Amino acid sequence: MSSLTAAKTSVIKQGVEIVKAQGIRKQSPAAVFVCAFFLSGCVATGPSVESAPVQAFRDSVATLQAASETALAAERDRAYFRFARERGEVNDFAALQLESVQPMSPFEMQQTGNPLFRSIDSAHESLGQLHDLLLRYCDALLSISGPDGVATFDADAEAGALRDAAESFAASADVSLDVPDGVFFGFAEIARNYLESRRRDEFDALINASQPTIARVAELAQQLVTLSALGLQAEYAAAYSAMTDDVDSLSASRRARLPTDLLELNEETLHQLAVLGDLNAAYGTLPSTHARLATASSARDLGLSEIAEYLRSIRRRYNEFERSN
Amino acid sequence: MAISAFDKKLEILSFVIFLHGKLIRLALVLEQMGEDSARVREREAKALQTIDAMRAAMLTTWSGNAKSVMRDLRAINADAQRRVRELENTIDRVGKLTSVLERIDKAIALVRNLL
Helix, strand or coil: CCHHHHHHHHHHHHHHHHHHHHCCCCCCHHHHHHHHHHHHCCCCCCCCCCHHHHHHHHHHHHHHHHHHHHHHHHHHHHHHHHHHHHHHHCCCHHHHCEEECCCCCCCCEEECCCCHHHHHHHHHHHHHHHHHHHHHHHHHHHHHCCCCCCCCCCHHHHHHHHHHHHHHHHHHCCCCCCCCHHHHHHHHHHHHHHHHHHHHHHHHHHHHHHHHHHHHHHHHHHHHHHHHHHHHHHHHHHHHHHHHCCHHHCCHHHHHHHHHHHHHHHHHHHHHHHHHHHHHHHHHHHHHHHHHCCCCCCHHHHCCHHHHHHHHHHHHHHHHHHHHC | CCCCHHHHHHHHHHHHHHHHHHHHHHHHHHHHCCCCCHHHHHHHHHHHHHHHHHHHHHHHHHHHHHHHHHHHHHHHHHHHHHHHHHHHHHHHHHHHHHHHHHHHHHHHHHHHHHC
């Protein structure tokens, strides 16, 4: 029997003995209250939820959000400049005009023809909203976890009040109450564990209920990252074609610079694709990391090293690319 | 895991992008040989139009799918907030224990009055 269980048994025993010692009838209010109180302390105990892994998970989600905003911008920027170039080539400036929205919407205007880069913007906005919701979910998990969560209370004070009440009760009945402090202060531990146990239950239920949705979020994010990578490939081909089309009409200096420009385009494209590859892999680790929250007692247990390595790789690639340019 | 319709579209898009790249290369090779590449360039432009249309459609589908998952996430967050509120009620339950103590005091006072 654990010391805690022994303490609980002892508390109950003491309560019953107090009632017996007083010869109070079962129906008397005092007996009912005393039993009710002692039995209230007899609750399941369990490990508390550590907030460190939840905070680490939240930090990873926030870092992923920032990384995705930067990485996905590459495709958007290329689609934007191609749209401008193509409209300019055919003198189609009407396609660049913003129009008012009807019925009256003073704070909105829209571009005719819904260019591709606007669709990309819209999808990125949706991904941002998904991240925001994910972070709100993480905040809820943080509320439930850790010693400073919502379920804190001064258990020692409660235990002190119990002892005072019991002593007062014993004194009023003129009996000796030979109860060691430890028994009553043991209540503090029982009550604290009771609340922590409740938190663990609530926390695990949330993790389990959310797991399919988190997996779906990760899958969606990976789909968008993959679509962005293919979009980048398409934009590369369009840029390459535009740069090499009708080479004979280029000036001598532009023609001389063309191979270097093409190589720079290649380098930039390969760098951006590699970043998107890391981002895709990082999103892939999200579901298993989330599932491990149910059992992790430290950030180390989450197995964040994998996702952290991808995020470090993204940062390294940006640094290298900036240095090379 | 079964490949979703979206993943199939990604594969098709990938193939059209590959084809587009090959058309660009063919046009360049023809031009280097002094041949007319107009018909290839025409198909290259059509391939790019197809790619753009596919990307736009897939981005719209993706946003639609994201919105359905957003609904799920909102439901999860509502559930989470409910659980947090329940835990706050747990504090109330602890408060109730305190009130039990107070009632014990009152009961003791009643018993004392009987003595």
